[in-house]
Amino acid sequence: MRRRCGLRNPRRERATARFFGRHAGCHAAHRAAGADGTIARFLFCAVLGLSQSRVEKRPQRRLRFLNQAWLEYTGRTHEQELGNGWLDGMHPDDRPRWSDSFTKAFAARRPFEIEFRLRRANGAYGSMICVGRPYHDMRANFCGYLCSCYDNTVRRDMEIALKESEQRYEGMTANVPGMVFQLVRDSSKKLSFAYVNRGSQTLTGVAETALLTDADAFFSLVPEDERSHLFATLDASADHLANWTWSGRLRNPHEPSEKWINIRAQPRRTDHATLWDGLVFDDTQSRLAQLEIERSREELRSLSRYLQTVREEEKARIAREVHDELGSTLTALRMDLDWLGEQLPQELSSLHQKRSAMVKLVESAVAATRKIVTDLRPSILDDLGLAAALRWQASEHQKHTGVQVIVETPDPDIPIERDVALTLFRIFQETLTNVARHAKATNVAVELEAADSAYVLQVRDNGIGMSPVDISKPESHGIRGIRERAQQLGGNLSVASQPDRGTTIVVSIPTSTKPAARAAGPVAAVTASRSR
Structure with missing residues (x-):
C-alpha cells in the first residue's frame, strides 16, 4: 500500500514517539546529572512535519510532535504547542528571523541552526538553540525536520556578562594615562602582548594592533643602551617570580623629545609560559622635576664648595698675615728685650724683673700666634x-x-x-x-x-x-x-x-x-x- 507523508500513519507515529521517548529519557538523565548547571539541558522535539491538504494539495509546515521536556520548559500542553501554536512562545522580535532562516532551509531541504528566545513556564525568556535535520520516508521522500533544541540561557547570560565586563574594563583602561598590558613569554623566551589597552597609542605612538602583532614594536622604542638593562630586569622577574619594576627612556616616533616611562608588572606562571600583568605610565614630568631638584642641589653644592674654598683661602691669608706681621713684630720685640737686658745695670733688679716678665709675655704671645696660625691653616698638611x-x-x-x-x-x-x-x-x-x-x-x-x-x-x-x-x-x-x-x-x-x-x-x-x-x-x- 502506498504511503504519503501527509497521511496519518499510527504505526509510524508510535515509532516516532518511542524514538523521542528514549531521547526524553536521556534528557531526564542529563537533567538529573546537570542539576548544578554544568550540563546543558536538551529538549528534543519533532517539529514541522510535512502534511498535505487534501483540498488545496499544498504542503503545510506544522509542528507534529514534541517531548515532555519541551512542555515542562514552556509550561504549556501538547495540544497548545502543536501546529503553529509553539510560535506563540517565541519572542516577537525573533519571529521574522526564524521565518526567514527556516523558509530558506525548507526550500533547499538543507539542515539549519538558529538561536531564538523562548518563553519559559515562569514567563521569562530563555535562549534556545535549535538544530534541524531533514528526515525522509522509506521512499526517500522529504517528510519534514527532526529538531533538537537545548537551553543556552546560562551560556548566553555568561557571554553577555563577560561582554559587559570587558566593556567596563576597556572603558576604564581607555582612560588610564598609560599602557595597560599583559605580556607573555613562552618556553622559547619569545615575547608577545596578549592585551594592550587603547590608550597605549597615546604613550607609545604605536597602534594597538601593531603592538599585539609584534612586541618588538614596543621594545624597539627603548634606546639601545638601556634595552639590555630592561631585559635583564625582566629575566630576573621571571626567575624569581618577583614584581617587575623598570624606569627609563622611550622614544615616541611622533614626538620630538624622549619620554621617561615607568613599568610596574606582576608575574605569574602557567604550564608553558610566564605572564606579566602591568602598567606602563608616563613619568616624564616627575623625572624632569627630579632632574630640576638634582640640578638645584648640585648648584647648592657648588655654591657651598665655593664658599668653603673662599673660607679656607681667607683662613690661609689671615694665617700668613698673622705669621708675617704679628710674628715678625713679636720676634723684633723679643730681640729688643734681650738687648735691653744686656744694657741694664745689674743693680737695677726691679727693671730686670720687669724685663723678664715682658719676655714671658712675648713668648706666650708667640705661642698663641703659632697656635692661631696652625688652627687657621696647618702647614704640616701642605x-x-x-x-x-x-x-x-x-x-x-x-x-x-x-x-x-x-x-x-x-x-x-x-x-x-x-x-x-x-x-x-x-x-x-x-x-x-x-x-x-x-x-x-x-x-x-x-x-x-x-x-x-x-x-x-x-x-x-x-x-x-x-x-x-x-x-x-x-x-x-x-x-x-x-x-x-x-x-x-x-x-x-x-x-x-x-x-x-x-x-x-x-x-x-x-x-x-x-x-x-x-x-x-x-x-x-x-x-x-x-x-x-
Missing part, C-alpha cells in the same frame, strides 16, 4: 700630607684631653688631592671635637684607606654612644657639618651608634671630585614581594 697631619692632630688632642688616639694610615702614604685632603682633615678635627665634648671616650681608633674609587676615613670611639634620635635631631650641628663637607665633594657620611657602645663614623669621598651634572639614568629593581 708640607707632609694628610697622614702626617692626622697623626699630628691626634697627638695634639691626646696632649690636651688625655684620650688615647691611634691612627692607622696606608704605608707608604697615598697622594691625595689638596681639596680632598683638607676636607678629610677638617672632618677629623670636627670628629675629635665631638668626642671631647660628648662621647666621654678613653680610646679613639682612626683608619684612613684608599679604596678603588673613594677615600675612606673611619673614626671609632668607646664612648657613651648616641641613640638614633640624637643622630637625626636638628641640634646635631657637628654631624650635619661633617655631612655637608662630605657632600660638597660628592661623598657621604654614615653614623653607627648605640647607647653605651660607642660611635663609629665613616666618611667616603670619591677619588674623582670634579662636579658634573648628573642625569638620572635608568633605574630598575626587582622587589622582594612574591607573585601569588
Whole structure:
C-alpha cells in the first residue's frame, strides 16, 4: 500500500514517539546529572512535519510532535504547542528571523541552526538553540525536520556578562594615562602582548594592533643602551617570580623629545609560559622635576664648595698675615728685650724683673700666634700630607684631653688631592671635637684607606654612644657639618651608634671630585614581594 507523508500513519507515529521517548529519557538523565548547571539541558522535539491538504494539495509546515521536556520548559500542553501554536512562545522580535532562516532551509531541504528566545513556564525568556535535520520516508521522500533544541540561557547570560565586563574594563583602561598590558613569554623566551589597552597609542605612538602583532614594536622604542638593562630586569622577574619594576627612556616616533616611562608588572606562571600583568605610565614630568631638584642641589653644592674654598683661602691669608706681621713684630720685640737686658745695670733688679716678665709675655704671645696660625691653616698638611697631619692632630688632642688616639694610615702614604685632603682633615678635627665634648671616650681608633674609587676615613670611639634620635635631631650641628663637607665633594657620611657602645663614623669621598651634572639614568629593581 502506498504511503504519503501527509497521511496519518499510527504505526509510524508510535515509532516516532518511542524514538523521542528514549531521547526524553536521556534528557531526564542529563537533567538529573546537570542539576548544578554544568550540563546543558536538551529538549528534543519533532517539529514541522510535512502534511498535505487534501483540498488545496499544498504542503503545510506544522509542528507534529514534541517531548515532555519541551512542555515542562514552556509550561504549556501538547495540544497548545502543536501546529503553529509553539510560535506563540517565541519572542516577537525573533519571529521574522526564524521565518526567514527556516523558509530558506525548507526550500533547499538543507539542515539549519538558529538561536531564538523562548518563553519559559515562569514567563521569562530563555535562549534556545535549535538544530534541524531533514528526515525522509522509506521512499526517500522529504517528510519534514527532526529538531533538537537545548537551553543556552546560562551560556548566553555568561557571554553577555563577560561582554559587559570587558566593556567596563576597556572603558576604564581607555582612560588610564598609560599602557595597560599583559605580556607573555613562552618556553622559547619569545615575547608577545596578549592585551594592550587603547590608550597605549597615546604613550607609545604605536597602534594597538601593531603592538599585539609584534612586541618588538614596543621594545624597539627603548634606546639601545638601556634595552639590555630592561631585559635583564625582566629575566630576573621571571626567575624569581618577583614584581617587575623598570624606569627609563622611550622614544615616541611622533614626538620630538624622549619620554621617561615607568613599568610596574606582576608575574605569574602557567604550564608553558610566564605572564606579566602591568602598567606602563608616563613619568616624564616627575623625572624632569627630579632632574630640576638634582640640578638645584648640585648648584647648592657648588655654591657651598665655593664658599668653603673662599673660607679656607681667607683662613690661609689671615694665617700668613698673622705669621708675617704679628710674628715678625713679636720676634723684633723679643730681640729688643734681650738687648735691653744686656744694657741694664745689674743693680737695677726691679727693671730686670720687669724685663723678664715682658719676655714671658712675648713668648706666650708667640705661642698663641703659632697656635692661631696652625688652627687657621696647618702647614704640616701642605708640607707632609694628610697622614702626617692626622697623626699630628691626634697627638695634639691626646696632649690636651688625655684620650688615647691611634691612627692607622696606608704605608707608604697615598697622594691625595689638596681639596680632598683638607676636607678629610677638617672632618677629623670636627670628629675629635665631638668626642671631647660628648662621647666621654678613653680610646679613639682612626683608619684612613684608599679604596678603588673613594677615600675612606673611619673614626671609632668607646664612648657613651648616641641613640638614633640624637643622630637625626636638628641640634646635631657637628654631624650635619661633617655631612655637608662630605657632600660638597660628592661623598657621604654614615653614623653607627648605640647607647653605651660607642660611635663609629665613616666618611667616603670619591677619588674623582670634579662636579658634573648628573642625569638620572635608568633605574630598575626587582622587589622582594612574591607573585601569588
